[in-house]
Amino acid sequence: WKGYDRNRRIRLTNRDLEILEKEFPEVDEVAANSWLSSKKLAYGGNFMEASLRGSLPKVARIEGIKIAKGRFINEADIREYRKSALIDEETALVLFQGADPLGKFIRVDSLVFKVVGVTKGDAMRNSATCIIPLTTGQLVYKANEPYINDAIITVKEIRTDREMEEFEQRIKGRLAAEHDFDPTDDSAIWINNTMERVKDMMIVFGGINLFVWIIGLGTLLAGVVGVSN
Incomplete structure (x- = not known):
């Protein structure tokens, strides 16, 4: 495609979040994650490995993350690059070991972070997880490069297969223009969505027109829609 090497990696950025939010009227909310690999967490003489990710505040509501105590990442964390x-x-x-972790400081590899919240179970259901502000993760672990692994969006006013397919094609076309890849190349990004799964629910409950999509590099979560490269 235009002389680029085969298997060129497409990397989503914060700019793509702005595009999704501002250029697609069907998009209701936008959030994002950046996966930062496994890190060693330590407090006192206790330690364990956990998957680290940077997230935006709306991730909690869209993914349905439940908070056992404290709070989730907020806008001040994002704006001020808080640890x-x-x-x-x-x-x-x-x-x-049973003590209250809120307000305590843990080590994440060589850096110190303040615990502001505890999620019920684990945030990704299958592995220990530590969540930090997306901006902090990008600054500290990605050399301040604005890369994300997945953008999560809720979509409204899409009720038919035809509307869904048209919306998907517009997303592909816009991201192809932004990242200069062939919009017909199915290997560049993938799209998976929840609309097929909720059709019966739409009949039962009289119409559900808000769907969740993931656009990015990350793993497709249960019950959401994904577009990835």
Whole structure:
């Protein structure tokens, strides 16, 4: 495509979030994650490995993350590049041995983060997880490059297969223009959505027109829509 090498990696950025939010009227909310690999968490003499990710505040509501205590990442964390962290209940038990972790400082590899919240269970259901502000993660672990792994959007006013397919094609076309790849290349990005799964629910409940999509590099979560490269 236009002389580029085969298998060129397409990397989504914060700019793509702005595009989705401002240029697609069907998009209701936009959030994002940046996966930062596994890190060693430590408090006192206790430690464990956990998956680290940077997230935007709306991730909690869209993904349905439940907070056991404290709070999720907020806009001040994002704006001020705070070293705030959420850990899941399993991680809290290992590190703090039953003591209250809120307001305490943990080490994430060589850096220190303040625990502002504890998620119920683990945030990704299968592994210990530590969540920090997206901007902090990009600054510290990605050399301040604005890359994200997945953009999560809620979509409204899409009720038919035809509307869904047209919306998908417009997303592909716009991202292709932004990142200079062939919009017909199915290997550049993938799209998966929840609309097929909720058709019966739409009949039962009289119409559901808000769907969740993921656009990015990350793993497709249960019950959401994905577009990835």
